[in-house]
Amino acid sequence: MCPCLLYLLFFLCSHLLAGVVLYPCPKGCCCPHPGDLVLCESLGLLTLPRSVPLSTSVLSVARNRLCNVDNMFQPYSELQELSLGHNQLARFPRGLPSSLETLQLQENQITYITAGSLRQLGNLTRLDLDDNRIRAIQPGALLGLTRLRMLTLQGNRLSRLPANLPSSLTHLDVSENCISTLDLPSLGALVNLQVLKINSNCLRSIPERAFDGLSRLQSVELTNNLWVCECDIMYLYRWLLTDRIQMATDMICTAPLHLTQKLLLTLSVMAICPKLFKPVERMSSVNSTTTSGKVVESHVAQTTSASMLVSSNSACSVSSFKCRPSLKRSEPLHGNVSRSFSWSDQPTLQRLSYEDCLSLNVTSFMPQPTQEPYSPSPDKVHGCVKNSTGQQPEASATVVSNGSTTPIGLQITARTVLQSSDPVLIAVLAVLCVFTILLTLTVLLVLKNVLLRNLRVAPLPHVQGDAITH
Template sequence: MSPCPPGCCCPRPGFLVLCESLNLRSLPRSVPLSTSALSVARNQLCNVDHLLRPFSSLQELSLSHNLLARFPRGLPPSLESLLLQENRITYITTGALRQLVNLTHLDLEDNHIRAIQPGALQGLIRLQVLTLKGNNLTGLPRNLPPSLTHLDLSANCISTLDLPSLSPLVNLQVLKINSNCLRSVPDRAFDGLPRLRSVDLTDNLWVCECDILYLYRWLLSARLKVATDLVCTEPVHLAHRPLLNLSLTAICPRVLTPNERTPRSDLNSALGRKLATAKPTERSSFDNMEDLGNMPILKLSTDAVFSKDVPETRALLEHFTLQTLTYEECLFLNRTQSVSPSHLKTVTYLPDEEQKHRDNSSGRYPQSSTTSAGETQSLLSTDRDAPWLTAAPRQFTQQNSAAVISLLTVLCVLVTLLVLAVLLVLRLVLRRQMRVAPLDAGSAG
């Protein structure tokens, strides 16, 4: 039986040695070299470099709650678990962990780490649990080992999730990044983590605007254990509100429009112009404009309106198809963003050039240098040949009525002037007759 150091506890002498809370400033000299688990936690150790190398069988080591200012050097390669929480470590260099190839658990919680050199943890090919909670990190450590299954980065100053650092963690199961300074999450941040089953993102500085839509949709569709009580800090009108209590349009009002300057009321007219300028072969997938007009615009798919050979018109409608909406978002849109079917019926499906000709006072279609009489006649053919030109009789009626009213007004004015002129002529004639009559009476006497 190996002796137990004075003041220490040795449940299994020579294998498990606990020398905790003894105010030690150096390692006990009588610790057996065959020890496999050693704890010298809650002491006043400042430097243990190269003092533990002779312990070739050491697998578990706790140096927590001491005064270490840097990562200890010269640790035995046999270590599998290393606990260094609540020390004064400020940085980790590339060579500090080079020999610890068997390490599976590393705890650096509540230190002052502000920098980890790229690749410092890369050589830990068996590392599964890494705890960096309560430090001063501003970003994810670079070149983390793919073997990680649990990563705790909570209570740091991390403001962005670096995709190159996160994507290699294909075995990651638990991620804690709560209590940081995250404002949004980049697109596809969690898509490359197939084994992820638990994520904690609470207590961050979430900005509930368009950049957070990926996280918003991911939280709604995620089938894993995730803290969903994320609270917005910006913009001001959404501050202190839970993210998942907001609607899609409240977060990003322009999500349903192609750009911020295009109001939603212009959607129907834009679609109408595309329908008008499309060739007959491009409109072969639909024959009845009335049926198309009865469909809500948000339900239209590009394949139902145009053939796949028209990329330009497909691009137009793809701005307005909400294929990525979740069920909850769809219910919200049905309540607040539904479009009246009559909008499509009142669109004039005419080319822009002919529409300009319709605006003149005569209401005719003058022939341009690029349009022949035969082409004009074909454009004004029967409904069967060109149903897309006769889809708006109401607008034609309104324009004709305005022209008739204008003509009637002009005619009324002309009739009034003519009546006044006749009355004036009659008055002049009567005056002349009255002057001639007395002269004729005097000559007769």
């Protein structure tokens, strides 16, 4: 029984030490899967915590104050998902691991994308660059991303589509930019494209055969542009009428003056481009197009107000890169992400947010510190500083203990220890384990000696009598 007890103590100590030493959770972070999923959001970090395990596959350091993360994530060779959104990055990070499949860089201050920045990221399937200040993307910068499926560039300052986009794209979002023309070579290569969002730009028309090669296209958003309903828009008009009415039913004309505020698909061909008709056949064509226009009109929503239209028409200025007021989105970083998460699922940023992680810790009776969201002081604005020192900021977010009590039990104690990275606690735990093992060995040796003494056999009485007679 004693050897079994010794083995059990050794097993528990070794596993507790392995969980603390090999997979520590950085202070203030949330680690539902130690060593796999680490969420360090809203902590006011200026650099990456040193105790993040190198085996981490999903990492989020969003909503911090990171200014420069070049080569910071290069040692994480198993990293697959990385979120750097809502920071202060002025350029695309360098030295990212080639294992990355999802990269989120929304809400930063990136202005330019070079070809060298993405050269090593051939495994990327999703790239999120929403709400930056990107004015240009170097031609061919994205061409090497042969596995890229989703590219979002919403809310930037692009004046044209990026050149040489990878043919693997299925979702492309360039809404809320200042794009005034569509480049045919850029669109023609997107043979796998299914969703295209180019709404809230400065488009006046669509060039001929622009969408002819996009055979898999299922959804197009074209609203809130500066459509000129004249002969140049006839290609788009015909293309939308060929069983694609559901894609864009609220396209509003901004010119010419007599068609302002009119819905494009409610107009007749005669109204859009009168010169297409000869005087002889004008009457019959007008009747047929008027009938088709009435059919289309039943599928169209109500028009917007004249004031909104005039403001959008006058707001387009490519030189100042202010096409129109940005449509601020109210949803959070993970607003479109399903909140359901089970411990058996593969860890991913799309299933679990930082807030969900903290709530999971509470429901699992794990005393996880609650972290106050970072908010800069109103009278002090901290600028970007160099991260080469690797030191934490002095004014980091305050960690407040939730004061919850831990139920008695070995499993709950183990979970609690795994969430701590205090070196003093690690040392105390190691000393206790060694002391327990030595004490157990000492007790076993004492018991063994006592048993041996009790088992010694005394000489028999008759043997002693025979010896005396002789």
